[in-house]
Ligand SMILES: Nc1ncnc2c1ncn2[C@@H]1O[C@H](COP(=O)(O)OP(=O)(O)OP(=O)(O)O)[C@@H](O)[C@H]1O
């Protein structure tokens with residue numbers, strides 16, 4: 001029979017965990033003293049150890065490290081009363097098998113326990129050893145929803161590997177923040193983190209910026225790749241990189257050097273590559289604008305940042321975080337957020353994601369006169385929200401408002417080709433709706449819309 005040990009603060013809390021394991025075949029022992037448990041484990045290790053994050057007999061990280069040093073590899077599941085970014089990342093870095101919020105008990109623990117017990121080989125490899133003061137930067141990736149906890153765990157698992165990472169997600173979801181978190185949790189943390197945005201420059205200028213220039217005009221200072229040598233390069237909006245730059249990046253990933261443009265001189269480089277995109281790379285690959293081999297090289301580790309509207313439970317803690325930051329920065333005395341205001345923030349669809357929330361709070365703090373954030377402080381959002389809802393409820397009047405709203409939003413984001421993107425998005429929605437109305441028959445749907453079948457197909461395929 002498998003043996004499971006539980007290390008907790010008190011008997012009743014341990015009983016709680018025990019109940020989470022009720023349907024597994026196991027023999028459980030409860031420990032309240034970490035040192036005693038570790039000593040026993042050195043003599044005869046169990047098959048699984050479950051540790052409460054807040055144990056007070058010894059620091060959690062010390063316990064995890066000691067378990068890692070046991071002769072036999074024992075999977076550890078950390079159960080947390082109050083989940084924290086830092087707790088999740090640090091636990092996974094120290095080789096924990098999983099990190100679970102207590103409220104997911106009993107079901108979550110049962111699943112994780114079964115997995116840990118059934119397949120020792122599937123254990124996550126412990127990565128590197130943490131240096132001093134690691135996670136300082138990390139407290140910043142805020143979020144308590146299961147989606148965000150998964151991301152914290154992933155950061156902990158892959159930070160200290162040199163694996164390339166591809167971060168995908170809508171604008172403002174925190175892609176750059178996660179890239180920084182990966183850097184500051186890796187042993188490259190004392191070397192530079194260099195960010196470059198591919199859509200800010202034309203491919204030719206980007207080439208000089210990234211890789212320098214050889215030959216005649218060669219004296220233009222070190223390239224970004226060389227500045228980032230030893231550290232991490234963060235390549236944002238990578239889909240706009242251009243094919244020549246993609247080829248150079250690929251040789252860096254495969255062979256650790258690049259060829260200086262116009263001189264063919266090889267420059268050796270030791271760099272970790274993190275890329276991000278908010279567009280569809282798949283679509284670009286279909287068109288031949290993005291190299292398939294590079295895509296697969298980059299997405300060795302793939303992170304998907306969920307849009308804020310899909311994790312509304314994170315809105316209160318994010319709002320409080322931005323509120324206290326903005327209040328401190330603007331030296332305003334704000335005592336809190338009225339519950340009605342939080343509700344409103346939770347209802348709004350946040351097309352600009354966390355960045356939009358951050359800006360809405362900053363604006364509200366700047367304008368607030370009462371010392372408490374009220375729903376009125378977010379009036380401008382309400383305007384947008386009405387039009388948004390107008391669209392989703394399909395009311396005629398809503399269409400004009402929705403288009404105006406979409407225009408305002410894109411205008412504020414300094415987007416170009418506003419007409420093209422809004423119109424093609426509307427065409428896609430129409431095509432979708434028509435297909436749904438006629439059970440997916442393209443001929444009928446095209447006739448309904450008064451367009452050709454080919455046009456319909458093109459509109460549906462647009463991502
Ligand atoms: N989970 C989070 N916790 C705290 N702050 C966050 C979080 N996610 C995003 N932010 C903040 O929101 C803003 C936008 O984040 P970031 O720049 O990382 O997004 P992005 O995905 O790179 O956006 P874009 O695609 O527009 O470049 C930043 O100020 C960042 O600090």
Ligand SMILES: [Mg+2]
Pocket residue numbers: 175176236
């Ligand atoms: Mg970004």
